[in-house]
Amino acid sequence: MVELGYDFRSDFWHQGYATEAALAVRDFAFDVLGLPGLISLIRVGNLASKRVAEKVGMKLADDFTRYETRYWRYAIQRP
Numbered sequence: 867m868v869e870l871g872y873d874f875r876s877d878f879w880h881q882g883y884a885t886e887a888a889l890a891v892r893d894f895a896f897d898v899l900g901l902p903g904l905i906s907l908i909r910v911g912n913l914a915s916k917r918v919a920e921k922v923g924m925k926l927a928d929d930f931t932r933y934e935t936r937y938w939r940y941a942i943q944r945p
């Protein structure tokens with residue numbers, strides 16, 4: 867499964883850039899690349915990242931621990 871990630875400089879946060887970029891990448895992944903789905907792996911408690919995943923249309927699939935860190939796995943399937 868292909869992961870969609872986002873990481874912006876803090877002086878550009880809270881202006882909708884991560885959402886805008888993630889939506890464009892999502893549409894490219896589905897409409898151009900034809901990928902079956904995307905996931906985002908988010909450290910539990912990273913509420914800004916969780917919110918971006920939700921605005922991209924992802925849903926919480928499950929959670930897991932890797933190297934002693936807890937993650938949410940968000941996922942979306944191609945419509």
Ligand SMILES: CC(C)(COP(=O)(O)OP(=O)(O)OC[C@H]1O[C@@H](n2cnc3c(N)ncnc32)[C@H](O)[C@@H]1OP(=O)(O)O)[C@@H](O)C(=O)NCCC(=O)NCCS
Nearest residue numbers: 872873874879880881882883884885907908913914915917
């Ligand atoms: C996560 C990140 C990419 C978001 O970037 P951004 O450009 O600020 O995101 P957007 O402005 O598109 O949207 C952020 C959303 O999170 C919400 N949000 C931000 N901080 C929040 C908080 N502490 N609690 C709850 N919601 C929060 C905003 O209100 C916004 O939602 P809204 O449009 O419904 O109001 C940015 O914070 C970042 O680069 N963080 C460091 C790297 C990181 O954690 N990457 C994700 C790894 S999984």
